[in-house]
Amino acid sequence: MNRALVSSLIAGLAVALPLQAEQRPAYGPQLEGFEYPFPIQRFEFSSQQQALSMGYLDVQPEGEANGRTLVLLHGKNFCAATWEQSIRVLSEAGYRVIAPDQVGFCSSVKPRGYQFSFAQLAHNTRALLQSLDLERVTVIGHSMGGMLASRLALNYPQLVEQLVLVNPIGLEDWQAEGVPYADIDQLYEGELKTDFEKIKGYQRKFYYNGDWKPEYDRWVTMLAGMYAGEGKEIVAWNQAQTSEMVFTQPVVHEFERLSMPTLLLIGGKDRTAPGANRAPEAVAERLGDYPALGRQAAARIPQATLVPFPELGHSPQVEAPPVFHEALLKGLADLR
Incomplete structure (x- = not known):
């Protein structure tokens, strides 16, 4: 291949990459413009002396109703919409499914001044369920949602009949392990640099063991679109606040107090x-060893059942839906 042709190809690629980035969508700070798979409901409430609004999905059973309600809690780099395939499977199996977006995330309000804590988010989630007259539910938490689900179950054990943790973060205490603290201002500066490629690169490395499937792009686009939109600063600020929350509020030390049957679904x-x-x-080299962390968590939680997926990563429900849903449905049925 001659030099002129090589130079032409390189120049064309240099033009194509920015164009590709420009064609990616930009969303509003509450994910305005992103199409959710189910209608978004709104829960309006007051918290910390301000009016707030949470978006949530409430999907009724498609199959014969079994009388049980499942609450699906998203991770930090996810939204209620990411549960799309799971919601469809669970609804067809007869479950009512509630999937909220937490305050500071996705379709929910992004408050400038808010003291984020897992206890506060658990309180907000309980208030949402009370508004729907739900007194007993099964809670399924993924990633950061696993930390929140654990806090909800610890603070309101009478509400949670069964707990399901899907590759929850927080199975280890990073501060206690020797990870240095980063303040919110420092985290905010890092969040402002977030874009599609950074999100994809991080998820490819840590979530999917270096692999990638085209269908994962939808969820990266969902997140990156908020950073590309007019609300970038408040999105980044809330993400920095909740990153600090995740780092400083471990739940792993309280696993022995979980009193309900708990299902651990762990991608190895x-x-x-x-x-x-x-x-x-x-x-850093010893952190994030999920096969070991899953076994340790199962040993600490009194009524735990561990289901490992040795060949899957951080999001088994996205990476291998049939395998994940078979295990989930069996685990849910075993409660009866």
């Missing part, structure tokens, strides 16, 4: 460990 290729990028190499 996952290596997610928030803050590992700022930890000493020797510390």
